[in-house]
Amino acid sequence: MGAPFDISYVFSFLPKLLTTLGTTLLIVACSLLSGVLVGFLIALPRLYKVPVLKTCAEIYISFFRGTPILIQLFLFYYGLPEILKLVSVDVTRTPVLFFVILTYGLHTGAFMSEMIRASVTAVDRGQVEAAYATGMTSFQAFSRIVLPQALGIAIPVFSNLVIALLKDTSLAFTLGVMEMTGKAQTLGSISQHFIETYIALALIYLVISFTIEKLLLVAERRLLRHEERSSPAKRMFRLQKNGSYRRIIAELGPGKGGGGL
Amino acid sequence: MIKIEHLSKSFGRHQVLNNIDLTVTKGEVVVILGPSGSGKTTLLRCVNYLEKPGDGEISIGDFRLNCKHARKKEIHQLRQKTAMVFQQYNLFRHKTALENVMEGLLVVKKLPKEEARNRSIALLEKVGLGAKLDAYPSQLSGGQQQRVGIARALALEPEVILFDEPTSALDPELVGEVLAVIRKIAKEGITMIVVTHEMGFARDVANHVVFMDGGVIVEEGTPAEVFNHPREERTKQFLKRITPELNYSI
Numbered sequence: 086m087g088a089p090f091d092i093s094y095v096f097s098f099l100p101k102l103l104t105t106l107g108t109t110l111l112i113v114a115c116s117l118l119s120g121v122l123v124g125f126l127i128a129l130p131r132l133y134k135v136p137v138l139k140t141c142a143e144i145y146i147s148f149f150r151g152t153p154i155l156i157q158l159f160l161f162y163y164g165l166p167e168i169l170k171l172v173s174v175d176v177t178r179t180p181v182l183f184f185v186i187l188t189y190g191l192h193t194g195a196f197m198s199e200m201i202r203a204s205v206t207a208v209d210r211g212q213v214e215a216a217y218a219t220g221m222t223s224f225q226a227f228s229r230i231v232l233p234q235a236l237g238i239a240i241p242v243f244s245n246l247v248i249a250l251l252k253d254t255s256l257a258f259t260l261g262v263m264e265m266t267g268k269a270q271t272l273g274s275i276s277q278h279f280i281e282t283y284i285a286l287a288l289i290y291l292v293i294s295f296t297i298e299k300l301l302l303v304a305e306r307r308l309l310r311h312e313e314r315s316s317p318a319k320r321m322f323r324l325q326k327n328g329s330y331r332r333i334i335a336e337l338g339p340g341k342g343g344g345g346l
Numbered sequence: 347m348i349k350i351e352h353l354s355k356s357f358g359r360h361q362v363l364n365n366i367d368l369t370v371t372k373g374e375v376v377v378i379l380g381p382s383g384s385g386k387t388t389l390l391r392c393v394n395y396l397e398k399p400g401d402g403e404i405s406i407g408d409f410r411l412n413c414k415h416a417r418k419k420e421i422h423q424l425r426q427k428t429a430m431v432f433q434q435y436n437l438f439r440h441k442t443a444l445e446n447v448m449e450g451l452l453v454v455k456k457l458p459k460e461e462a463r464n465r466s467i468a469l470l471e472k473v474g475l476g477a478k479l480d481a482y483p484s485q486l487s488g489g490q491q492q493r494v495g496i497a498r499a500l501a502l503e504p505e506v507i508l509f510d511e512p513t514s515a516l517d518p519e520l521v522g523e524v525l526a527v528i529r530k531i532a533k534e535g536i537t538m539i540v541v542t543h544e545m546g547f548a549r550d551v552a553n554h555v556v557f558m559d560g561g562v563i564v565e566e567g568t569p570a571e572v573f574n575h576p577r578e579e580r581t582k583q584f585l586k587r588i589t590p591e592l593n594y595s596i
């Protein structure tokens with residue numbers, strides 16, 4: 086299809102695509118932020134086993150996990166205004182970006198809640214009891230004892246989620262959002278050098294994913310530095326002994342296998 | 347003085363503690379013995395409200411708590427007057443030995459950092475860990491971790507320290523060092539309630555021995571009374587099983 090392959094286009098497309106990097110990162114950042122908030126809200130009733138809310142949370146998670154992100158985007162973008170019209174709220178002037186962030190936020194929130202729940206439960210109950218026995222309030226016990234450890238445990242999963250989200254944002258172009266993939270489509274159509282645009286696009290996604298992964302790895306090392314042991318042999322031993330800790334990560338690892346596509 | 351009155355606790359329909367009465371005078375070391383499942387751990391956990399008792403009263407000095415109608419603030423007060431040393435140590439894994447001991451002083455007692463630090467260092471030196479201040483629990487042996495646990499309990503200057511089988515998760519060669527530390531602080535007049543299967547320790551250190559079975563206190567008295575002249579059949583059988591070398595006439 087299109088014009089003959091010419092590698093120089095890859096380089097000339099890179100800066101053009103990067104002009105829309107901001108939009109992509111904006112979607113990622115806003116969705117992550119709302120995702121973490123939603124994730125906490127959804128995780129709480131499950132952590133505290135609140136009867137009815139717990140079931141609602143489970144249904145919510147099933148929906149966002151069990152349906153393709155593309156369908157979710159369409160449902161929110163085309164469906165939500167129709168529903169809101171029934172209660173005479175007019176959202177036709179609301180920017181597309183809002184619906185995109187809303188969908189990705191709610192979608193990531195479902196996965197975040199699973200991550201939060203698993204990480205919090207991975208911190209052993211005994212430490213919480215020790216905190217209570219020391220006279221800490223439940224808030225102090227959570228914020229000072231559970232949270233710092235849960236963060237470290239959550240990071241590998243979090244890292245996967247961020248990268249999956251980054252890749253999922255490439256679907257926002259279907260609603261006409263000019264983020265990187267949308268821009269690539271346009272550049273491809275104009276120049277007829279589709280392959281070159283996609284190579285450039287893939288390169289950018291790859292670099293960002295790689296950077297995110299490495300940064301979060303550093304954060305994980307820092308947060309879990311207390312689990313580092315002097316010799317690797319001893320470390321292996323500990324990992325086996327303290328099974329619950331790592332097994333949860335292993336279970337969660339493929340949590341968002343393959344992303345939304 | 348610590349007074350536990352008609353304390354009861356059930357898990358579902360299973361009554362684990364049945365009308366327990368126990369008085370511990372200041373500076374006394376009370377050792378609780380009993381077969382597995384007799385409710386020893388549950389009793390200790392009720393005393394600092396890690397487990398909510400079904401009924402009963404706990405008083406420590408002038409402080410009095412009705413277990414059934416305890417308010418949050420009262421539970422908080424009770425927990426400040428007690429400290430617990432756990433079978434599995436339960437150290438805060440993301441904190442160093444020093445930080446583990448300081449945590450309660452900073453967060454609960456709200457001491458200035460410098461003072462908390464100095465006091466914690468002194469306590470860790472007392473339990474023989476002056477050289478391990480900055481080690482994380484994962485870098486310490488079980489015996490060392492448990493000694494940090496004891497220092498952490500001491501730091502809060504509680505009215506009573508509750509020990510739940512402090513040495514039973516330890517390798518045999520590490521038991522001695524932990525018992526030595528407990529002996530040492532017992533001599534300093536710290537009130538404690540200790541659940542243990544270490545009979546030698548119980549004989550030497552206890553002022554008062556309590557034998558529990560099936561959620562009730564079957565027999566109590568001085569170590570000499572309980573170990574040498576047990577009155578109850580269940581006590582005799584238990585002692586015979588756990589120290590077969592001593593011949594109790596049954």
Ligand SMILES: Nc1ncnc2c1ncn2[C@@H]1O[C@H](COP(=O)(O)OP(=O)(O)OP(=O)(O)O)[C@@H](O)[C@H]1O
Nearest residue numbers: 357358360362380381382383384385386387388389
């Ligand atoms: N959270 C719980 N839920 C239900 N039952 C429990 C719970 N905790 C303890 N029990 C039951 O209560 C009884 C007493 O348990 P407890 O742990 O107090 O015994 P113990 O005397 O400490 O035994 P051990 O010497 O084995 O530590 C046991 O039958 C146990 O199964």
Ligand SMILES: [Mg+2]
Nearest residue numbers: 386387388511
């Ligand atoms: Mg027990």
